[in-house]
Amino acid sequence: MKKFVFLVVVVSFALVLTAGTAAASRIEISSPGQQAIPLALTRVLPITTAHPEVAAEFDRVLEYDLEFTGLFRFIDPASFLSDAGRLGLQRTDVNFPQWRLLGAELLIKGGYQLNGDELIVDMRLYDVTTQRLLTGRRYAGQRGDVRKIAHTFADQVLQQLTGESGPFAAKIAYISEQTGYKELYLMDIDGHNAVRLTDHRLLVLNPDFSPRSKELIFTSYKHENPDLFRKEVYTGQESRLSFQEGLNISGRYSPDGRQIALTLSRDGNAELYLMGTDGTLLRRLTNHYAIDVDPSWSPDGNRIAFVSDRLGNPNVFIVNIHSREVRRLTYDGRYNATPAWNPRSNRIAFSRLENGAFNIFTINDDGTDERQITFGAGSKEHPRWSPDGRFLVYSLDDGREKSIWKMRADGSGARRISAAGGQATHPAWSGRW
Amino acid sequence: MTPSRFDDKPNRSARFDPGFIKMLVVSVLLHLLLVILMVSPVFQRAPVSQPPVYRVNLVNAPVLDPQAGRPEAAPLPPAPEPAPPPVAVEPEPIPEPEPELIPEPEPEPEAEPELIPGPTPEELERERLAEEQRKREEAEKRRLAEEQRKRDEAEKKRLAEEQRKRDEAEKKRLAEEQRKREEAERQRLAEEQRRLDERAREQRLAELAAQRQREDEERERQARLDALRAAARAQSEAPASPIPDAPVGMPDGRGSEEGVSASAFVQESIRQNWTFPRALATGNPEAVVRVTYNAAGTRISFSWVSRSGHAVFDESLVRALTRSQQLPQPLPQTMEFTIVFNLKEMLD
Numbered sequence: 001m002k003k004f005v006f007l008v009v010v011v012s013f014a015l016v017l018t019a020g021t022a023a024a025s026r027i028e029i030s031s032p033g034q035q036a037i038p039l040a041l042t043r044v045l046p047i048t049t050a051h052p053e054v055a056a057e058f059d060r061v062l063e064y065d066l067e068f069t070g071l072f073r074f075i076d077p078a079s080f081l082s083d084a085g086r087l088g089l090q091r092t093d094v095n096f097p098q099w100r101l102l103g104a105e106l107l108i109k110g111g112y113q114l115n116g117d118e119l120i121v122d123m124r125l126y127d128v129t130t131q132r133l134l135t136g137r138r139y140a141g142q143r144g145d146v147r148k149i150a151h152t153f154a155d156q157v158l159q160q161l162t163g164e165s166g167p168f169a170a171k172i173a174y175i176s177e178q179t180g181y182k183e184l185y186l187m188d189i190d191g192h193n194a195v196r197l198t199d200h201r202l203l204v205l206n207p208d209f210s211p212r213s214k215e216l217i218f219t220s221y222k223h224e225n226p227d228l229f230r231k232e233v234y235t236g237q238e239s240r241l242s243f244q245e246g247l248n249i250s251g252r253y254s255p256d257g258r259q260i261a262l263t264l265s266r267d268g269n270a271e272l273y274l275m276g277t278d279g280t281l282l283r284r285l286t287n288h289y290a291i292d293v294d295p296s297w298s299p300d301g302n303r304i305a306f307v308s309d310r311l312g313n314p315n316v317f318i319v320n321i322h323s324r325e326v327r328r329l330t331y332d333g334r335y336n337a338t339p340a341w342n343p344r345s346n347r348i349a350f351s352r353l354e355n356g357a358f359n360i361f362t363i364n365d366d367g368t369d370e371r372q373i374t375f376g377a378g379s380k381e382h383p384r385w386s387p388d389g390r391f392l393v394y395s396l397d398d399g400r401e402k403s404i405w406k407m408r409a410d411g412s413g414a415r416r417i418s419a420a421g422g423q424a425t426h427p428a429w430s431g432r433w
Numbered sequence: 434m435t436p437s438r439f440d441d442k443p444n445r446s447a448r449f450d451p452g453f454i455k456m457l458v459v460s461v462l463l464h465l466l467l468v469i470l471m472v473s474p475v476f477q478r479a480p481v482s483q484p485p486v487y488r489v490n491l492v493n494a495p496v497l498d499p500q501a502g503r504p505e506a507a508p509l510p511p512a513p514e515p516a517p518p519p520v521a522v523e524p525e526p527i528p529e530p531e532p533e534l535i536p537e538p539e540p541e542p543e544a545e546p547e548l549i550p551g552p553t554p555e556e557l558e559r560e561r562l563a564e565e566q567r568k569r570e571e572a573e574k575r576r577l578a579e580e581q582r583k584r585d586e587a588e589k590k591r592l593a594e595e596q597r598k599r600d601e602a603e604k605k606r607l608a609e610e611q612r613k614r615e616e617a618e619r620q621r622l623a624e625e626q627r628r629l630d631e632r633a634r635e636q637r638l639a640e641l642a643a644q645r646q647r648e649d650e651e652r653e654r655q656a657r658l659d660a661l662r663a664a665a666r667a668q669s670e671a672p673a674s675p676i677p678d679a680p681v682g683m684p685d686g687r688g689s690e691e692g693v694s695a696s697a698f699v700q701e702s703i704r705q706n707w708t709f710p711r712a713l714a715t716g717n718p719e720a721v722v723r724v725t726y727n728a729a730g731t732r733i734s735f736s737w738v739s740r741s742g743h744a745v746f747d748e749s750l751v752r753a754l755t756r757s758q759q760l761p762q763p764l765p766q767t768m769e770f771t772i773v774f775n776l777k778e779m780l781d
Contacts, residue, residue, distance in 0.1 A: 025696045025768070025769075025770055025771070026770070026771045026772075026773070027696055027699065027700045027703075027770050027771070027772045027773070028700075028772075028773040028775070029700060029703060029704045029707065029772060029773070029774050029775075030775050030776065030777040030778040030779075031704070031776060031777070031778035031779040032704070032707040032708055032709040032749070032753075032776075032779065033704045033705035033706060033707050033708070034705075034707075034708045035708070035709065035710050035711050035779070036708070036710060037708050037710060038708070069712075070710070070712055071710045071712060071713070079659055079663065081652070081655075081656040081659060082652045082653075082656065098656065101656075101660050101663075102659075102660075102663065103663075105708060105752065127752070129752045129755050129756055130751075130752065130755055161745070162713055162745055163744060163745060345715075390712065408712065409712070410712070
């Protein structure tokens with residue numbers, strides 16, 4: 001017995017000793033040291049003669065877009081060393097140790113030349129850590145394309161870093177009352193180059209971009225009935241797509257652009273229908289005495305989120321377009337409206353009325369993980385996703401003025417994009433323009 | 434009092450089994466063993482430890498077996514002596530080459546024209562010998578005089594002519610010479626000017642080069658200053674230790690060495706070099722790599738045990754490990770680590 005005890009004690013001590021000298025160990029690192037990528041964004045430099053106003057505009061737009069992504073921490077340009085003043089369009093021309101010294105992981109360099117009206121911009125994105133060229137692009141255009149080129153390169157940076165292009169070289173359609181009537185307008189994603197598209201002089205509502213071509217659908221009271229119109233942006237051609245008796249509203253293109261979901265009241269009650277892009281009615285999706293409006297397609301095109309008051313208060317429901325099976329999505333709040341399904345995930349944004357004001361929420365398509373993402377004064381409504389699903393655009397009514405804003409998917413980084421005046425509402429984010 | 438059965442105090446020891454004491458010893462020993470095993474690293478080697486709540490101060494020496502204490506509570510190493518200001522060595526001024534003086538060509542001496550003295554006439558006289566003779570002689574004399582005069586005249590004329598011609602030739606020669614001299618002088622001056630220009634240009638170029646070098650040096654100096662300032666800023670932003678005189682060790686340390694745990698040190702070093710934006714997180718990516726660091730803190734091997742399948746996530750790990758090629762401090766010995774990367778803490 002004593003022998004046994006002694007043995008056990010000896011063995012256990014031996015175990016303790018050997019365990020202490022083992023050199024291999026297992027480590028878990030469960031969060032990164034930093035979440036924002038340190039980026040050195042240098043000014044574009046003239047390849048031939050300097051045009052400071054062109055360069056400054058380019059730099060402003062590019063920085064605005066990249067800052068909005070929330071992915072980067074900008075290295076203070078005041079700390080840039082001599083390499084910032086060199087063109088460095090070749091990998092071998094870049095002094096990477098200088099940038100490493102400043103803690104940069106990514107470096108953007110570029111040059112431009114303006115010959116008459118012809119503008120050429122040559123941009124590079126370098127990985128400072130591995131001293132690699134990640135992406136290089138040469139853009140040729142007119143003097144007036146400088147903003148578009150900057151947006152396009154910002155998209156390219158995101159494409160390179162995330163595998164999914166950014167949504168910045170795009171347009172935002174919205175409704176504004178600048179002329180005294182609600183008309184359809186188009187602007188860049190930073191609010192520049194706003195143009196009016198319609199002149200119906202009554203009431204235009206709820207635009208949606210085709211995912212396949214540069215055209216829009218919207219509802220207009222031009223013929224004193226809420227009809228669904230289709231408009232090609234560049235030719236200006238416009239046609240009435242659906243003009244059934246009663247409502248022809250809230251049209252939304254399917255992800256493949258082949259069908260349109262919309263609300264019609266032709267059978268006496270507002271119901272969801274599917275329609276071909278030529279205006280032929282395909283089928284009815286809902287059949288309920290309640291009002292069914294505001295459809296939004298799932299990314300795979302098999303389901304549609306919509307708003308219905310079938311259980312009393314307006315809530316978001318999801319219908320399977322094949323089985324027509326309807327499932328309730330939201331339970332909290334007494335007024336949930338305007339759902340928008342993220343085109344890249346299972347997340348659905350919607351606005352909820354609480355304490356007299358709307359705020360934007362997101363929720364998983366199975367009803368879990370509901371989160372409020374906007375706070376503060378004013379009503380935030382009509383959320384719509386950017387085509388890459390990373391950002392949202394929405395309208396804010398602060399009681400005096402209605403304006404268009406954009407923010408990141410988690411609600412951070414909100415900024416106003418529509419110019420002052422005009423009561424802007426109902427934004428929609430286009431695909432690559 | 435009547436004796437009751439309660440008064441009959443039982444003899445306790447008598448009731449125990451004979452082997453009780455032995456069993457008690459075994460039991461105590463086994464409990465002791467359990468305690469020992471609990472505190473030994475055998476039970477610490479759980480597959481994945483919980484995210485630590487402490488952060489490791491990277492200034493302290495990593496050791497295998499740290500004592501208990503606070504990693505950031507290190508007695509500050511003595512501030513390094515400020516390097517003596519470099520003695521500015523005045524560069525010796527390079528002596529400027531003296532401009533070579535080109536000797537002026539001496540003007541050739543002018544040749545003096547030779548003067549030929551004229552002959553003197555001779556007069557013969559004879560008194561009264563003969564008037565004729567005299568007359569003749571006179572006539573002769575006259576003739577001779579006349580001849581002489583003519584000859585003289587001719588000679589004078591010839592001489593004058595000769596002189597004139599010589600003068601003319603001389604003048605021409607002189608003019609020619611003068612012209613040549615002037616030409617040479619002009620050429621010399623032009624050459625001189627050219628040389629001077631050349632030298633001035635060279636000097637200007639040298640000045641420019643020197644200025645450029647000064648500017649480069651200034652920039653370099655500025656760059657070094659910037660870097661130092663950045664480092665100083667980073668240093669000043671580091672949180673100060675609340676207990677500066679606490680022992681240096683790890684919160685869970687049980688060893689005897691002063692310093693931080695080597696694996697905690699490696700974990701924190703790599704974590705700080707890892708950048709991954711939350712917005713790029715999709716799903717719960719997890720990747721496992723195996724790396725080996727030698728005692729100098731240099732990574733000598735790297736291999737994937739398993740990738741996450743999330744390209745951007747894996748790419749970020751490659752960057753982090755590239756940046757962690759050299760640890761800021763040496764390790765106690767060559768060590769192999771299996772590192773699990775995931776976003777559990779961030780996605781909480």
